[in-house]
Amino acid sequence: MNIHEYQAKELFEKFGVPTPKGRVANDAAEARAAAEDLGGANVVVKAQVHAGGRGKGTFKNGFKGGVHLVNTAAEAGDIAEKMIGQVLVTHQTGEDGKLVNKVLVAQSVDIAKEYYLAILMDRESRGPVIVASTEGGVNIEDVAEKTPEKILNERVHPLLGLQAYQTRKLAARLGFAGDQAKAFGKLLGALYKLFIACDCSMVEVNPLVLTPDGQVLALDAKFNFDDNALYRHPEIEAMRDPSEEDPREVEASKYGLNYIGLDGNIACLVNGAGLAMATMDIIKFYGGEPANFLDVGGGATKEQVTNAFKIILGDAKVKGILVNIFGG
Missing domain, CATH: 3.30.1490.20 (ATP-grasp fold, A domain)
Incomplete structure (x- = not known):
């Protein structure tokens, strides 16, 4: 689930992340x-x-x-x-x-320097990782491709949490010193607290800015939340804007279906995320284009499967349906 920038600012203010x-x-x-x-x-x-x-x-x-x-x-x-x-x-x-x-x-804010800062869940380490760069205000993927040495990573132990030495290390590597380093540390600490408390899968601040008078501010933000944890956060669930989402994905979520619309014409109905991805790979391998990712889960009911077919058939691009169900 994503939210708007103004909603991100509301969360920043709630958790004490400095922002205009x-x-x-x-x-x-x-x-x-x-x-x-x-x-x-x-x-x-x-x-x-x-x-x-x-x-x-x-x-x-x-x-x-x-x-x-x-x-x-x-x-x-x-x-x-x-x-x-x-x-x-x-x-x-x-x-x-x-x-x-x-x-x-x-x-509006006068900017002396722009940075990139994000916290996201790292599948490899199975915990949060902080990603930072002195190259802010631009597409971070371009920075990673052209100048990967400018991307900083700091893994955080999920039980110990963010440690003071990690904040100091990142501040130094980004070029912050003195009061600027303290301001950066305060912002990063508040951002990490927000990340954990709200069950985020990603919080991206781009750009993070240093002002001429030494303030460190989160100027723009992008949030992703763990959909499986939203039941714990009705206040965040209320921020959802269905008009910004694929209506098919919104409809699928009502029935507990994991659906992602794609651009192809061969629809898939599969039980299990891994099998669903493998099915899409097979379609691509033989020259086809999948129209969707659709995982009905291991214990799908008659109602879920019926509604899954309705969602698939509601896509005008679909010319065929591949059903791949593993029964064990």
Whole structure:
């Protein structure tokens, strides 16, 4: 499950992660009011969709950019009016784009240096790992490919938690010293506490910024949560925005089905995630393209299987269905 940037800011504030002040707006009037409350000048208006590349995106109405720096409250309202209710296309949304229903109006920050910081679950070590880099504000995959030496990794023992020496080591390797190192340590400690308390599978801050006056702030964030732990967090479950998700995946989750839509035309219905992935590999090996990943689980009921077929057949691209059930 993912959440919007404004919701991420709410979690940051709750757990004490330093971040610029901001407010969500549902229309132009609310955007103007939010900008006025933040001082009017030097605020940023950001389209709220579950996709990266918003700043370089284009709306289908011709308006360019999903992130704009403005100097007056009136300008904030004008920009919001051009965004809300319009479809934003970025390199991550595909050509269909995503409908913008809200904008975030936040304080603009002077930036001396940008960094990358993330905490995620590492399958190899079976615990959290902190990933950091001095190359922030850019696609971290590009950094890993072109200059892998600039990617720092620090594994955290799941029982011992984040230790002070690990925070100091990361601060030093990122070039923080003195009060800056203390500010970074405080932010990282709060971020790790949030990661564990909310059962996150990933928290990514890109960019993490150092301001000219020495503040270390989380400027933008991306969250992923462990869907299997959401029953413990009804307040986070309430943040879910079904309009940002594939409606087939939303429907499948109602019946306890693990479904991910793909672009092919051969649908799969399988029991077991490993077998489902192997089935997709077989389809690819013989030149086909899978239309979905669908794991009905080991104890699927008649109702689950019936609804699984309904979801599959609701995909107009599907030309055939491969059912692969292991019965033991």
